[in-house]
Amino acid sequence: MNSKLIHPKEFASKAKKENLFKAIDYALAFETESVRHNTQTFNNNRYKAISQIEDYEELKNKAREIKENSIRNLPLLVEKLTETIEARGGSVYYAKGKKEAVNFIKEICLSNSVKLAVKSKSITSEEIKLNDTLEAENIEVVETDLAEFILQLSKEQPSHIVAPAIHRSRESISKLFKENIDTSDPLETGEELTAFASKTLREKFLAADVGITGANLISADEGAILLVESEGNIRLTTHLPAIHIAIAGVEKIIPARKDFGIFIELLAASATGQVLTSYTNILEPPLKAPALNLNNRSDKERKFFLVLIDDGRMAMRDDPDLKEALYCIRCSACMNVCANFQTVGGHAFGGECYTGGIGASWAVGTTGKLEEGRFAELCTGCSRCVPNCPVRIDIPRLNTVIKNRLMEAESVPLQKIFFGYFGAMAKIASKFSSLVNYFMKSKAVKILLDKFLGVEKEREIPEFAGKTFVELYKRRVGAIHQRKSGNSRQKVIVFADIFTNYNNPAVGMKAVEALEKLGFQTEVSEVCDDGRASLSQGMVQYAEKKAAQTASYLKKLIDDGYDVIVMEPSVLTMLRNDYAKLLKDDNLFAAVNEKCYDLFEFLNMKIEEGKLDINHIKKNIKYAGQKIFYHGHCQLKSIGLGNEAPEFYKKLGIDAAISTQECCGMAGSFGYKKHYYKISKSLGISLLNQIKNKFGSTDEVVILASGTSCREQLKSFSDRKDNIYHPAEYLNKLIKEK
Secondary structure, three states, X not given: OOOOOOOHHHHOXXXXXXXXXXXXXXXXXXXXXXXXXXXHHHHHXXXXXXXXXXXXXXXXXXXXXXXXXXXXXXXXXXXXHHHHHXXXXXXXXXXXXXXXXXXXXXXXXXXXXXXXXEEOOOHHHHHOOHHHHHHHOOOEEEEOOHHHHXXXXXXXXXXXXXXXXXXXXXXXXXXXXXXXXXXXXXXXXXXXXXXXXXXXXXHHHHHOOEEXXXXXXEEOOOOOEEEEEOOOHHHHHHHOOOEEEEEEEHHHEEOOHHHHHHHHHHHHHHHHOOOOOOEEEEEOOOOXXXXXXXXXXXXXXXXXXXXXXXXXXXHHHOOOOOHHHHHOOOOOHHHHHOHHHHHHOOOOOEOOOOEOOOHHHHHHHHHOOHHHHHHHXXXXXXXXXXXXXOOOOOHXXXXXXXXXXXXXXXXXXXXXXXXXXXXXXXXXXXXXXHHHHHHHOOHHHHHHHHHHXXXXXXXXXXXXXXXXXXXXXXXXXXXXXXXXOOOOOOEEEEEEEHHHHHOOHHHHXXXXXXXXXXXXXXXXXXXXXXXXXXXXXXXXXXXXXXXXXXXXXXXXXXXXXXXXXXXXHHHHHHHHHHHHHHOOOHHHHHHHHHHXXXXXXXXXXXXXXXXXXXXXXHXXXXXXXXXXXXXXXXXXXXXXXXXXXXXXXXXXXXXXEEOOOOOOOOOOOHHHEOOOHHHHHXXXXXXXXXXXXXXXXXXXXXXXXXXXXXXXXXXXXXXXXXXXXXXXXXXXXXXXXX
């Protein structure tokens, strides 16, 4: 092992930047293979599972509504739940913070002469560091969930919410067991490992004095606790010992037991891709069954204690930006779909307890320390988690808020200024494009960018065009207005976003040409900075300013009868998603949201409306049967448009192999930052390997990708650069001139 790579338990907290970077290096060196395989398996299973749920979107809406109402009425629900459980003979303790919670549980154990506690998986108990407190009192604590049992032996923090040991291979688990438990069993297969753990833990269940669980949900009306699991440990934990302690954050309370069904269906599909989790338990403790006393205790009746944890949650409830995190049902869908999490897992993309995109807001909320959410920087804002979340949490927005607050607290790093004000910088640089491009390629400048701005030396900075998109269009305005087309459908305007205007004017012009060939009266807008670059760095206020300016301008175009074609996917997602929160005027957002389109979304729509004749287009296509591979942009996929281009091509009789990778790994500025470059490179190579596995090589394949950063990523690691196109460029190439 590289001596510079420290075991992850040494940097569990990511409060310091260097700890985050060390964790990334460790994960890339030792954990990526297992994490990527397991998370992608969960994610693929999820897609299959939700495809079988007919009312999936409706269920998500209902779940969201229930959680919103629950958090809004939380104080009343706590009061109602307390009354319900105490009327049944149980006890409820409301713990304001970690110390109160662990001290209460400790006193229960000491007053009942507890020597052995068995636990089923409870992330809230890890949040309050319960095990450490009990073990300090010579109380043995045994984690009975197999993954948690593995972590307890290895002294690691969880790397995933649902599968805490997802980073470990079968071989490493076998070695761990043999090092910590005296056994002659071979422990070579998964079945042997599971059987050995089951036999070892069964002895603990039979001897336990107290059982400790978490809770997926608790209903205030009946005091029912929902617990879902895959191994049956919860049933043994809650039924064998006479004393049951349940630990739950207050956000787990919902009004009615009848609504459990909605969450059961969503949770199973979202977490592991199952129709139903293997064991679904609904308990109304204390149980009426007699105490078993299998360990020779003399308990005459069962006792139940519910410890409700605040620990910052009520403060999150009062925080308009972080409140949404309380809707989380701990399904892990956001982690499994996240390309960066698939690469480094929760030991890097996480804190001491909470992991993944949703984890940063929880780390901040439950510690009260903003710096504990520093790993939010690993969220690129690709938004793939948003449609996957069963309660529709805007996780990228939560992480943007944390980035923004960190900057306000610590000052704005030069790196964020460099990338966040790209529009202003590009405007100046484009005037001296040849000179700027020359210097950006020099070794000295790359060293300076690395040292002062943290820009990876291995990356090639995209060149600024000699003529911008707007300038190229103005050169041929006369020709456009003189063109007469008897097949004109309507007037459209191609939006000159800063990325297309300054770096990819050829893409914009090819889109204009293709639209003209298809009979549309096409114009180009003024160049606008929509705020995407600044928002990705966490510069919320600057993004709000740019959003207001851009939206006002676009509305004028729309009011003049234009449909707006947006070439850059991240910009379209900005207009349709992020503007909902950046703009103060809902009507302004509605106008922009309704009339701004992806090019191929627009063309498919016109075909469906009967305003574009696909058969006529097919007659004018010159296609020689090339092999085509299409990578859908992550943000386009997040708004349901990831495959619009290949769907259009299919209507032309042209099939494309479609990428199954969630994100190319470039993610705008993310792939240029030196501390994240290795993550980005890993994903880029993985994407190219997918093409090679499909076609044998990339040499004879036309590779299509809508995003600027996607194409840059593919060109960075591909042997060829000239076979990578925006789908609009390739379409224009296929359509014959009239």
